[in-house]
Amino acid sequence: MPTSTTSPLWQATAQTFEELALLFPDATLTERQARAPLALTAIVEFTGPMRGRLVLRVSAEVLPSAAANMLGEDDAQHAPLQRDAVGELANVICGNVLPAVAGAEAVFLLSAPRLETGDVVPVREADRAMAQHAAVEVGVEDGRAVVDLWIVEGADALLVPLAA
Amino acid sequence: MSALAVALDRTVPAGRLRERKVGVADLVVSNDPAERIITYALGSCLGVTVHDPVAGVAGMLHLMLPESSIDPVKGEHQPEMFVDTGIPLLFKTAYKMGAKKERMTVKVAGGAHAAANPDDDRFQIGKRNFVALRKIFWKNGVMIAASDVGGAQTSRTMWIDVGSGVVTLKIAGVESTL
């Protein structure tokens, strides 16, 4: 079931893309956007009242524009900066969605974003069975971005259902 | 201090101001302190004003859409319609009258949702306009001094008095200074 646009994960994703990357996220993907292969994965692990991870995957089309917009430049072909930019987007989405689902009192520790080339969803099968999961997919430029939020432990502390 | 004194000298009582209307996808820049530049019924469109108190120049752009790439021919013939073509035109027209970028104050209004419920606004033109505006401003080192954007089906009338640079909004009959 796709995650609703009123869900905390959607809100955090949209706000982060709009305000940080200055890119407008489309809720409805064009055929071209939906086909775009995912080229880079950023993983942020979190611990606190819940343990889990937020995974942001983006297609190659998103990389130069996200980095260039954040830096205020016309172009950003430098791969390390592109990776850094996507890592920061993942970090900001994660930092904004957690209080929305776990409450304003909860204190989380976020790992530094880990970047993997390609389309990687690092969830063990054992975790997958027990995890609470929400996903958001948005069209960005000529490509797309997919955000997965996995809560592996402590999901009973959720204040807001993830996919609602 | 001298800049402020010059600006004050140019202020003309509101009752004696001549109105210059900015249409949809239109631009007016003036250095006549007896003029008021005004645009009506900003919905998802954005009104962008600039003012240089030293040069005594004020301008307003009423733009409709984020990117001229959707209609490059229109972008060429009516650049005022789009963020990426209209904004450079607004600034360059003001420069020709003596305005300097580092002295210019920029204010923004409009960008409302087209539907009563933001989730029903499928095309989200208002929001797209504002994201595109932020992008071109950030790339060109322009900060927004004040803005009033968004809202569900909010209709805004916006004007700037050339002499004083004061920007006023009128929403549902209520006036406020931006």
Add this chain to the structure above:
Amino acid sequence: MALNVLVVDDSAVMRAMIVRTLKLSGVPLAEIHQAGNGEEGLRVVRDEWVDLVLLDVNMPVMNGEEMLTALRAEEATRALPVIVVSTESSDTRLARLTALDARIVHKPFPPETLRAMIAEVTGHSGIGGSHADEHDVAALASDSADF
């Protein structure tokens, strides 16, 4: 007097965004130092004169809260102005940071919000113009191709 500023964030892109906002803020700047975590940040504060710190929270090696605590424990940096620029939204943690005399700017932020906070903390108001002085314009001239 021109300010020496330290920007501490593990993201190079975020540091560049903050530096750009500083240059656009109208605050007179001397040197801008950068550090990738709290430990590097403390080293800069020890070795250089710093008037203002812009500090992330979630960082490897030493996080921003630990760095802030260390700053407040030293006589020389007890009153050093610190603006925390972070995704941190936990009321509990924000209260701890505020108790350590930090001001907070939440990520993602429009540059105007960070500029207003910088102006408030330093007492230099650049609000109004797009740039405060010619120096800043010159600094940005290379990427101001459009207008």
